[in-house]
Amino acid sequence: MSSTAPRPPLYPILLSLRGRHCLVAGLGEVGQRKLAGLLACDPASVLALDAARPENLAAGAAALIKDPRVVFACRACSRADVRGRALVFAATGNAEENARIAALCREAGVLCNCASAPDLGAFSVPAVARRGGLSATLSTGGASPALARRWRHELEDWLAPRARMVRLMARLRPLVLALHAETGQNTRLFRALAASPLQTWLAEGDLESCRQCLLAELPPVLHVHIAELLDDLA
Template sequence: MPSAAPRPILYPLFLSLEGRRCLVAGLGDVGRRKLAGLLACGPASVLVLDTRRAEQLSDEAVALLADPRVLFECRSCAPADVRDRTLVFAATGNAGENARIAALCREAGILCNCASAPDLGAFSVPAVARRDGLAAALSTGGASPALARRWRHELEHWLAPRARMVRLMGRLRPLVLALHAETGQNTRLFRALAASPLQNWLAEGDLESCRRWLLAELPPVLHVHIAELLDDLA
């Protein structure tokens, strides 16, 4: 059997959708997941298209349509619908319709995710594990979405103790930068923080060891903030 041509490497990207306009075509199981994921990321609006009337949709779909950022229309996707959209999801139950929407997006230079034929689209959605401000995205390149979902759950457990370190750094970094020290000094401090045992101590709930390390390594002017930096991290 001849070997398949190598698939191009996908470019990983964390994309801000704040204030952006998106489109979801189809509100079946896949479309509902895509819409829920979009709404969690703060878009300005999401146009949702489905050939079924709202009263024919599932209760889960109707609940998503209640979001004020969602505009629902009972019809098929038209060429004008994809224009000026940041992302389009072709998630209807019809492979031919999804392919048509993907083609419209290619012509308009719009990023499209095609549920029934990922190769026709411009991007795939990875499995994402989140804990507080920490996120890890995982893709099998389309080989096994089921495995990606399984490993996402494993990643969530791995991220949980590390999220405490992210919260600490999220509090500390603005305080360090506000001192307006020279760049090299800040770089050395941030690298020392990243290489320190703080992550392990936070995972163990050992705030006293964290406090002692911070007292020894932070500029004295920041010592007054140590208690608030460690607040609720145990």
């Protein structure tokens, strides 16, 4: 049995990429997934590097580099390329090249994901399940990406009815905060709603029970908004 010390846990974080600049080196299947995932999060730009010329890229990669936020170059990654990047993905399909890029990132203090050797990078990408504005991430710490993908689908089914509750709270929260009540009062209200059966009633499409609950819990001044809060949530 190995005596190697257990790997410390990874620090979980949900990072906004809006206005940030990223880099993907390699546009094979892995690189395409990384690039598509970045573009879904609305970065300012993504520098995409690959050894193949644009006309020789796979169809998926060719479609991705047409995005106006993508700057494509047919060359290797340089030290200057990684400077100032929020995230770098080393996914060239060549383990030595990926390790070189990861080393450049360490020198520059830039977060890097190394596809061929995760321990050489600074972060891993968890499986992400999304339903509406609700998201959940799952990681096996590198033990089994296949299991993480399987459980991601199970998480999506679990999230689906709860996404309605998130939509309701997203509509309600700014209305409550606009009343400028004391923080403790708002906290009690939000916790009461979170603990209520609203989630179950929304999943069942029982809007009348939801309406009665909101009438009982919300300040009277917000009662006029109940219909719009529940609109299209059935």
